[in-house]
Amino acid sequence: MSGPGTYVLRAEPDWYGAAEALIEACVYLSAPEDRVRWLERLCISLGDTLYPAFLHVLCHVGEHGDPDAQKAVADVLVLALQSGRLPSGRYSAWGAVHGAATRAMGPIEYLCAWYAQPGSRGPLSATAFDRAARALLSLVSHSESARRLYCAKLLADAEDPLGGAWSRQTRQALQIMARTWAAANAPPQHAGANAVDAFLAALRQGEGARISAAGAGWIPPLPLR
Numbered sequence: 001m002s003g004p005g006t007y008v009l010r011a012e013p014d015w016y017g018a019a020e021a022l023i024e025a026c027v028y029l030s031a032p033e034d035r036v037r038w039l040e041r042l043c044i045s046l047g048d049t050l051y052p053a054f055l056h057v058l059c060h061v062g063e064h065g066d067p068d069a070q071k072a073v074a075d076v077l078v079l080a081l082q083s084g085r086l087p088s089g090r091y092s093a094w095g096a097v098h099g100a101a102t103r104a105m106g107p108i109e110y111l112c113a114w115y116a117q118p119g120s121r122g123p124l125s126a127t128a129f130d131r132a133a134r135a136l137l138s139l140v141s142h143s144e145s146a147r148r149l150y151c152a153k154l155l156a157d158a159e160d161p162l163g164g165a166w167s168r169q170t171r172q173a174l175q176i177m178a179r180t181w182a183a184a185n186a187p188p189q190h191a192g193a194n195a196v197d198a199f200l201a202a203l204r205q206g207e208g209a210r211i212s213a214a215g216a217g218w219i220p221p222l223p224l225r
Helices: 015-028 032-046 051-064 067-082 107-116 126-140 144-158 168-182 188-207
Strands: 089-092 102-105
Touching: 015 032, 015 051, 015 067, 032 051, 032 067, 051 067, 051 089, 051 107, 051 126, 067 126, 067 144, 089 107, 102 107, 107 126, 107 144, 107 168, 126 144, 126 188, 144 168, 168 188
Parallel strands: none
Antiparallel strands: 089 102
């Protein structure tokens, strides 16, 4: 910690330990409200600068957690969605100069914006986005309620041209991803993968096969030790 309320990542973060702590909080805290509050406090303590670290932990659970652990985390995300308290980070709005205007975005929206609309963080590589997005959507897909609610949220966000968060092209790709995900009748991993593939295909169609530069600040989750 570098000052009151200011955190920095260690040179070699313990992603495995952080994922375990997240799962334990979602499983063992007795009251649903306590679980949502724990997520809120975690994101507040990290702040917007380190919000990607929270995404990294979610992706670690999505890639390597067992089905019960993934469902426990997804169930807490349901509660957060239902109460409008989905842990969010602030990202540059579309067209904002040097991040002057930002919007609060949940985990999936944040990743999509980072890849499709690089801002002050710099670009996120196609490989890093694909791996992280598949892990996140697979994680959420372990709860049917979470998947259904998140699809509705993505569609509502994408259909709001006045919100200022998205370009027209990204909004169209989000709509396609959400509809593909909502219609999925497949195991969680496949449901998430198909939705991510649809998002990427829509962007390629609109951009003429844009390929992102190397990612800045994102390290794909490591295998479990």
